[in-house]
Every structure is written in structure tokens, then in C-alpha cells.
Amino acid sequence: MQANALQQARAAAVAAAHQARAAYRAGSVRPTAGVAPGMTQANMIALPRDWAWDFLLYAQRNPKPCPVLDVIEAGAHQTLLADGADIRTDIPLYRVWRNGRLAEEVQDATALWAEHPDLVTFLIGCSFTFETPLQEAGIEVRHIADGCNVPMYRTNRQCRPAGRLHGEMVVSMRPIPAHRVADAVSISARFPSVHGAPVHVGDPAALGIADLARPDFGDPVRIEPGEIPVFWACGVTPQAAVMASGVPFAVTHAPGYMFITDVPDSSYHV
Template sequence: MTPSEIRGRIRRGEWTGTTSGLCPGYVQANLVILPAELAAAFREFCERNPRPCPLIEQTEPGAIAPSSAPGADLRRDVPRYRVYRNGVLASETSDLASLWRADFVSFLLGCSFTFEAALGRAGITLRHQEAGTVVPMFVTDRACEPAAPFEGPLVVSMRPIPAARVAEASAITARFPESHGAPVHAGDPAALGIENLRVPDYGDAVEIRPGEVPVFWACGVTPQAVVERARPELMVSHAPGHMFLTDLPAETGPRSAEEERVGS
């Protein structure tokens, strides 16, 4: 199915789950919606933190159809939204129509789901896809570069990777800088201030089997952790694991020297 067809199913309530694995070859995006008065500050935050917040598109105030997905409706085409009021998660919904405001500015940020198809083509199995669950995500002790009023910790997603293939996975994902790029860390989670991989802050825990290494990528859920400190009157985001599907093709770029080496 095409991204447009999937968005139609989401809009009709026929798909409510995670978007991991959907529409391989197309860019999936995290969504952040803020009042226009905060748009410039949040854009600056994204520009200062391109790993967790790679900016794909910023809409005009009130626009519901981004240029990356003509005909889409940002109010209804995400399986599940989160609504934050004064920095606190107030509700979740599948339809923003009743909440929509003329001053809402939407930001689409690259998502690591975009590069998962490339890992799959290389034969690197992803545990959360096997289980049909949401990829686990963790708040780290690494601080993002602040852009007032936005400041806070880096959030990462984690995927168990066979130790012998970590370098290959890193090289593959490095070809997707607009979808978080290469991992920020592989190995001991304590290096990121993560105490227990069985208790993710977002998403669902997955098994790490013998011979596997936990590998961590910067994550577009970072703004949801940051908003708890910025405490804007209102912010809307996608629910973790439930992305907006764009019509943009996933740009893989040339194979890196490391990918050529490990793949030979």
C-alpha cells in the first residue's frame, strides 16, 4: 500500500497501531504541533539538535496538508496523538479536529522507522517488529542543546543487534541523516544513564538475546520529554511509535566505505 492509502486507513480508523514496518521506502515522521508564538524557538531547538530532531518540514500556521504529503490531513492521519497542556500529558486521541486552532504550526521530524527497511534488507531482524510492539525508548542523562524555552534530555530508541553486525547496522543507518542517522551509542546502557532496559520510558520492552548488543539511536520523542520542562500552554505530538507517513522517498545515499567493508 502507498502512504496515501495507509493515511486513508488511519483517517477511517482502520489502522490504529504502530507504523513500524509500514510503507518501506518512504519517510516516516514524528509530529510536533505548537502555537505559532513558539514556532521560531522550536525551530531553533531543532536546528541545534539535528540528531534527535531532524527537521523535514514546518507548515504555515493553520495548515493541515504538508507539502511532503499533498492531500493529507495532519488532524486525522496519525494513528494516535498526545495532547500536552502546560507540560503535562492530558489526553490521547485519534482525531484533532475539535482541538485544531488557526495558529497551530506543525513540525515533521525524521523518524528511525524510515531506515528499518534497509536494516531488514540486509537481514538484520528487528525484535519489536517480530513481536508487533512499539520500539522501546529511553530518556538519557545527555542534555540537548537548549533554545529557550526548550531544553531537556535526549531520548533514544533501542534495538538489539547481533554483536557481529553492529558496525554494519551503524553504516547502514548513517545513510539516513534525516532519520536520525548512525547510533549515538552501542553497548552498556549505563553510559547513557539508562538503569534498566526492561523498563522503557516509552514503547515496549524487548528481549535481548545472547550474542546481541543494545544499540541506541537518537529519537524524535525527545520533544515530548523537553515539553515537560518548557511547559507550553498546549502542544500536540504523535504517540510514540505512531508516526505520520509522508510521500517522500527514503533517501539512502551512497553506500559508505564501512558498509562496503562489512558487507563484503
């Protein structure tokens, strides 16, 4: 009976992931934190083939912000991580980048793949993946509790360059009660493929963050007395590289609007 209950829970989680992707494909737009709990979420960046080597090398050199979960080869739209998914339609919101600048946001990227048929797509681990384990340990994830997007910030930490790519690291922030910071570190550390342990605890100024109330991406969140801001490397870092490096063309997810896979977060637990 217990095995059966576990199988049912697993099937329900996969079904929730399928339903979420179908809803986004049909036009629903919302941040994905808290959606399909227990399933791995991913950042996405698609680049013309000519930029693929530079990017894969950039990711290898910066594994904390850019842990690669899968690479979809030029012109393809499927990934082993999500059965039946189409990377052009199944993310709630896309960003289109031209010459290093945000050109527009779209809900369907099919026309962009038609415009650039040689796009190579990279799926990158997302810290939303370990939010379920954090919550299971009784640690409130503020942006989920408050129903908004996670706050993300550009930092003064430069990534190690690769080829034509350079840029700063982007971080996500979660306020954690002081007596739970160690638990949040320990839990997230066991998920190195989805950013792992925090890169910084407390003192935003040391990261070059002037005002936590004004994130560069996503929404600000409440910080209660006794809570410490904890910063994790963030998969929006590739978008910072697109901007800093003047990449001619790229398609990414919009920060906080992730690709939801069929892979249980436990698959990335070490």
C-alpha cells in the same frame, strides 16, 4: 521491463502509504513500524506560533534527535511530503499536552486545531525510515519481528537549549547481533535526516537507563545472547522538551505512531 517493475514497486509503496493514512483517518490505531515499507515516516509536533521560533532553533541545535523534514505554517494542515494528507487526522494516535503534562490521547486532532488555529507543525525524521534498509541487509528489527512498538528511553544527555526550550535526549533501542553492529551503524549513518548513526552502542547505564525492560515509551523487546543494545536519537525528544519546559500547549504524535509520508527512504540516503 525492469524499469516497469521498479515503477510498479514504487507505485505500490506510495499506494500502501495512502492506504495506511486512510486507515488511520478512519480510526485504525497501531504502531507504524513495518507499515508501508520503504516510505519515510515522521514524528510530529505542533505548537502555537509564539513557540515556533524557539522550536525551530531547538531542532537546529539538536539535529541528531530533531532533524526537521518539513514545516507546515500556522493554521495549515498539508505537507509537501504526502499528497492529500491532513496532518490533523492521518496519524494513528495523537498526544495532547497542556502545561507540560500529557492531558489525553486522541485519534483525531481536528478539534485541537480548531481550539488553536495558529499551530505551526514540524515533521521530524524517524528512525523507522532506515529499518527497511536494515532488514534488506539481513538485520532483524526486533520490534517488527515481534509485532510490538519500539522501546524508547529518556537519557541523561541534555539537549542544547533554545529560548524557552530545554530537555533531555530520548533514544530508541534495537538489539543487534555483535557481528552486525558495524553494518547497522554504516547503514543508518547514510540517513542523517532520519537520525543517522547511533548515538551510543552498549552499556545503557552510561546513558542513564536503569532497566532496558522498562522503556519510558513503547514496548520492551527481547535481547538475545550475543546481541548488543544499540541506541539511536529519537524524535520523541521534542515531547521530552515539552515536559521539561512546561510548554503551555502542544499536539504530538504518540510515540511509535508516526506520520507516514509518500517520500521513499532513498530520498534521504546520502
